[in-house]
Amino acid sequence: MKTVKAFAPATVANVSCGFDILGFAIEGMGDIVQLNEKESPGLEVSSISGDDGKLPLDAAKNTCAVAIQAMVEDLGINPGISIQLEKGLPLGSGMGSSAASAVAALIAANEFLSSPYEKKDLLPFAIAAEKIACGAGHADNVAPSLLGGFVLIRDYHPLDVIKLNVPQDLYCTLLHPHFELKTADSRSVLREAIPLKHATIQSGNVAGLIAGLYEEDYELISRSLRDVIAEPYRAVLIPGFYEVREAVKGAGALGMGISGSGPTLFCLSKGKEKAIQIAKAAEEVYQSIGLGVDVYFSAINTDGGYVLTE
């Protein structure tokens, strides 16, 4: 019986001044999806682990099944596939958990069906799954999870996704506090209208960040990692935000921002040593305010999801 397994990585979306347009992928952490052939046509979700029973087995609601369904409908086929999802990422953490599940499912399904698609062509199916999981078809988690690297979503109509240059020594530290922040709450604090002046500041910083990535100018990246549009409103929802920021800056972070819609925070740094020091500095702050935290650090994943061979 045919079986295929794939992995897709965690991702950081929003990336400070790159609100709603930038995302990048993390090494090592992610979700695994295994597909097994079954005799009867149609998709079924046979098992999910690592989610504390919170995710739906219903194929119409499960992000893996929805993603694969979009793909097989596009192909005009109805194969029999049983889906096993191993969650490696915490739910609702702001680390692109649903995106990693959808992307791993799509990479596995493409391999299962003898690769009818180029990798990048899987993106619309992943966006369709995000619409079910998050209520909005954002691409800033699924695109980096699929393609790896630092990704710009320039436009959605039509979809225009650009893989940016990534300086080799760029590291990320992720701080996931044991605290739940609903995406809807994090979204609801945003303003529908913003001062033109803030839009100009944000544009300048996002332009500086992109130039910094290409110039491999870490100081420029650092100066550009400022978000005047979402962060000022969301930071107040995240315990310890400003204390942690001060500590990680002191430990050498180029900048810190809210990963996705939080509560996970990401820090960028030059080199692994700094990433480790940042993690330690942050842990001390969380300890001092009595909040548990999971800490990860990694280089930027440049390849995205992939098929796991036995």
Added chain:
Amino acid sequence: MKTVKAFAPATVANVSCGFDILGFAIEGMGDIVQLNEKESPGLEVSSISGDDGKLPLDAAKNTCAVAIQAMVEDLGINPGISIQLEKGLPLGSGMGSSAASAVAALIAANEFLSSPYEKKDLLPFAIAAEKIACGAGHADNVAPSLLGGFVLIRDYHPLDVIKLNVPQDLYCTLLHPHFELKTADSRSVLREAIPLKHATIQSGNVAGLIAGLYEEDYELISRSLRDVIAEPYRAVLIPGFYEVREAVKGAGALGMGISGSGPTLFCLSKGKEKAIQIAKAAEEVYQSIGLGVDVYFSAINTDGGYVLTE
């Protein structure tokens, strides 16, 4: 008697999605400033040509004198300098006319005073002069006029100016209609608050434009040359805007936008041939609507202003 002459080029500011943060310099067109030693200390403006008598000879109001005054005050000296300005650029055209005068004056004065400053350090004096000439200390004309190339003004506090990569075949066509549009009018139509959605679209495009410049991806540059913040309000003040845009796009322009606050329009293209065809196509439209136009085309000037040797 000591005499020094310098040239500074025309510039395009605002650059579509780069509203208020991007500018680039043009080859060939610009202003010339000659400085002559005079016996009594202090600055005087002895002559201005090419301005139809519109510019002030009063040293307290003349952009060249104001720029040099800021410099000599910084140096703590009071040399005797007589200033001659040859305007090569039309006034109030949106081609960085006042910026070119200030920059040419500063480059000449720096040479006159045996180069106390690095070129880039002249920028604050040029911004001070822009404050007098335009009422606002913008840097998006003076920075490219001084430094050349495609320039990002990431921030003003402190000033953070980044010279971006310029693809070798990038050409600009400038269309200067015989029509006056006051900067104040062009500024007054802008909204003080904008939808968050528009800010995100603008960010995506400016990020795409910067990535396109570094990747030397002309198609990406083309897709990114969209301004949803200023252009929709300003275009209606510029006769023939949409007809000209259709014509130049048909002639191969990567994009078209308002230069500065108008009424001059700029088009970017790949290669000189396209730039010429764009100029012709635009001239036909202006002729059909009975509006005179001056047309220029040039590569992107990569060096900025310079001292003219006899």
